[in-house]
Amino acid sequence: MSAWVARLALGRLAGRLVASLMLLGSGLPAHAETLVTSLSSHRVLITSNYTGSSIAVFGAIERDAQTVSRATPYEVVMTVRGPRQSLVVREKERLGPVWINRDQQKFPDVPAYLGVLSSSPLLEITSPALRARQKIGLEAILNAPDFTLDRGDADEPFREALLRLKLREALYLEIDRGVAFLTPSIFRAAIPLPATAPPGNYDIEVTLLTDTVILARTQTSFELVKTGFEQQVGEIARDWAPLYGAMTAAVALLFGWFASVVFRRD
């Protein structure tokens, strides 16, 4: 068991080394292009009438004086990762006359929300090797070895099922042409957040590419937080749980008594 874990760790280390070497060896002058981004808000507030939100991202590509303009246009990929979750995916199988949960696969550390927005379809602007290496796109992220424990072929259906179920809830999404260029060097995008996306920290990774090569990368983030009444209720429920329970019970008793008085017939 421990030898197996060690081999896995070694494999991951080797993978990272190869990835960084490839970046180094891409032959690009360092900082030829830089990315500047700005968010419409770094704190998205959840109020009592919150039904989801949309976060606007603006970006500009700055080129230093020595760099010549490129023959191929710029492409941008944005990857948004929500709060981390620990999930279990279970599969129902037939056992005699009934269907019950048999096999399961644990996903110990995956984003609750995962959005990939790009200026053109990913298949057109990246090579399969680049996608896998740099984890660009839902398919590459979900099929990465560190997304869940590799069990040969056994984990494949579970990765597919997770993607399918999350796509259905609009918590995982991939939008081709979700990033729009306003000028050849200025772009904008709107990140759609469904109402069920949980509060927490959302990291945005912006990657600049041209001709299937990564030119620059930058990180930014925003926070989705409950505010006012919603925040207070959440805090009381967490920090004063017995009091909160007793108060809810008291409210229920009060309503019940009130109804019995109001609707009294005799």
Place this chain on the structure above:
Amino acid sequence: MQIYLPIAEMPVSVLLILGLGAAVGFISGLFGIGGGFLMTPLLIFLGIPPAVAVATQTAQIVASSTTSALGALRRNALDMKLGGMLVAGGLVGSALGVWFFAASRRAGQLDLVIVVSYVTLFTVVGSLMLKESVREFWTKRRGGPARPRRRPGDHAGYLGWPLRMRFYRSNLYVSVIPVLGLALFVGFAGALLGIGGGFIMVPALLYVFRVPTAVVIGTSQFQILCTTIVALILHAVANQAVDVVLAILLILGGVFGAQFGARAGRNLRAELFRFLLAILLLGVGLRFAIELVLRPVEPFSVTVQETRV
């Protein structure tokens, strides 16, 4: 109109939840049952996390059973002594149920335990009640008395075990051992399945103990009130899954529904009342049985174990 639920962390339609509360409240008031077994699956179907659904609907049961129990108290249709015995046994049963809940979750088969228990309980209780009410219907049509008149000493042997106690309001003189046993079982099943257990309590008091119909509902509601208050606080402390906004919406809908249900129940003939309750229970049992036997459209399911903020 949408409102954001602070604990469930999602928005819901206010009118939909009010309507749902009213509909379940009507059935609850009509039959003197908590209605949790109907509300929990409906809330989960709306996308509310199962833990929040189970925990929050206990608040609605507290409110609706308070109304019913107070109404019964005014009409002198509540046997406090019998109710107290049922509460005592029920609390012990709840503790055992919570323990068994945790044990089956550790074994990874909680879903199966819950669905199989639902199917078994609902089909068994439902068919027994259906059989009884159909037989009653036929004897009545042939002109016989609706139910054989009770004579002193005409009861199952175990009702005469030691530790006999007199329950004046229920016109009952029985051993407390089967009473506590029933309460223990109902408390156990209730904690395991996240329900009040009124649908087991009501027929058991009616058919096993032959408690008068009028007293059964009031006493059952009193017992449900006491155990669900404890369950509500336990859920708030252990799972932090009680959503006060959702609870208030469900209660508002529920109190109105329960009033009309209780009124409709008073105008209902006793045998029709039992027949309808039997059909309702059988229907729910059948629904779970179908879920267990049919090939699922989506065999995979995702469970969130933890969200790190």
